[in-house]
Amino acid sequence: MSDAYIALADGRVLEARARAPGRTRGELVFTTAYTGYEESLTDPSYAEQILTFSYPLIGNYGVRTERFESESVQPRAAIARELTDDVAEWLAGEGVPAVDHVDTREIVTTVREEGAMACGIAAGPDATPDDAVAEMEACEPMSAHTDIGAQVSVSEPTVHEGGGAADVAMLDCGAKGSIISSLTERGADVHVLPYDATPEDVAAVEPDVLFVSNGPGDPENFAAAKAVVDEFAGELPMAGICLGQQVITSALGGSTEKMMFGHRGVNQPVKDLRTDKVVMTTQNHGYTVDDTGPLEVTQVNVNDDTVEGLDSEELDVITRQYHPEANPGPHDSLGFFDEVLELAEATPHVAAD
Numbered sequence: 001m002s003d004a005y006i007a008l009a010d011g012r013v014l015e016a017r018a019r020a021p022g023r024t025r026g027e028l029v030f031t032t033a034y035t036g037y038e039e040s041l042t043d044p045s046y047a048e049q050i051l052t053f054s055y056p057l058i059g060n061y062g063v064r065t066e067r068f069e070s071e072s073v074q075p076r077a078a079i080a081r082e083l084t085d086d087v088a089e090w091l092a093g094e095g096v097p098a099v100d101h102v103d104t105r106e107i108v109t110t111v112r113e114e115g116a117m118a119c120g121i122a123a124g125p126d127a128t129p130d131d132a133v134a135e136m137e138a139c140e141p142m143s144a145h146t147d148i149g150a151q152v153s154v155s156e157p158t159v160h161e162g163g164g165a166a167d168v169a170m171l172d173c174g175a176k177g178s179i180i181s182s183l184t185e186r187g188a189d190v191h192v193l194p195y196d197a198t199p200e201d202v203a204a205v206e207p208d209v210l211f212v213s214n215g216p217g218d219p220e221n222f223a224a225a226k227a228v229v230d231e232f233a234g235e236l237p238m239a240g241i242c243l244g245q246q247v248i249t250s251a252l253g254g255s256t257e258k259m260m261f262g263h264r265g266v267n268q269p270v271k272d273l274r275t276d277k278v279v280m281t282t283q284n285h286g287y288t289v290d291d292t293g294p295l296e297v298t299q300v301n302v303n304d305d306t307v308e309g310l311d312s313e314e315l316d317v318i319t320r321q322y323h324p325e326a327n328p329g330p331h332d333s334l335g336f337f338d339e340v341l342e343l344a345e346a347t348p349h350v351a352a353d
């Protein structure tokens with residue numbers, strides 16, 4: 001007898017085993033990462049999503065808070081072929097439903113063929129298939145979560161000191177901790193500001209560079225961040241990762257679009273068009289830049305040609321769609337943070353008025 005059910009938007013209900021009880025709903029996505037489950041499960045960009053691990057065994061090296069990317073578990077639920085007790089107990093303790101003993105190959109194939117979709121989960125002794133279907137039917141598309149930034153951002157400005165080599169104003173749209181530490185380790189002070197900070201809030205920290213973080217959901221729902229980018233375009237160097245690339249591009253006159261199932265994993269090949277070199281990258285995104293506006297494409301995804309890096313010498317902008325900070329994943333692209341700080345040192349402070 002099953003004690004967990006996964007309802008998919010295409011009408012199927014899959015049976016599974018409850019590892020952490022509860023009922024929930026979210027956009028069903030998958031990651032092919034074979035390591036880094038603690039980092040993925042605490043990555044704020046997974047808010048409002050149900051994360052399926054295609055790698056069959058999740059949890060085999062325990063759970064350590066040192067590897068967390070934020071303070072809480074971010075996806076609404078986790079699905080794997082086999083979850084260890086360590087991970088199941090962690091998720092249960094956090095109140096996040098988790099299920100295993102399900103054919104994750106079927107889930108991945110479905111999402112690849114039909115796209116990221118609404119999903120409902122009911123797990124625990126009293127769970128029924130109808131409970132999972134009711135959750136799935138109540139699931140809203142990602143773009144309907146218009147204030148998703150509020151779920152994942154700091155509510156007050158917070159400073160992370162790195163030695164004062166540069167002042168980075170970071171719009172926290174759901175920043176991974178290792179993006180902040182990649183900058184402080186290089187000597188920068190990072191002023192983490194709420195996702196809805198105003199241009200005045202940004203000017204008040206006298207930044208050398210504006211950094212728009214990664215984050216969950218539809219980038220078009222981050223209107224305040226777009227307004228900040230618009231205000232400082234051409235005056236302050238800017239950098240962004242993932243949602244940051246999308247928000248900066250959109251604010252500068254480009255556009256974004258939703259992908260069918262996105263890129264989530266740690267072996268996405270990215271080619272730099274200037275050097276012709278390919279690096280392996282960590283990724284977690286479901287939207288992509290469509291029209292690049294005034295920005296020049298510097299890097300592309302080798303698998304599907306989507307935009308991976310953008311640049312503007314005139315506007316002092318540099319962005320990446322993938323995650324140069326890794327965690328989990330390869331460290332091939334850490335040099336991005338050196339480039340960001342080079343931009344920062346090139347320009348004087350913006351005065352607060």
Ligand SMILES: NC(=O)CC[C@H](N)C(=O)O
Pocket residue numbers: 045213214215216217218219241242243244284285286287288
């Ligand atoms: N990791 C991210 O910043 C993700 C950005 C955006 N939410 C997307 O899915 O494309």
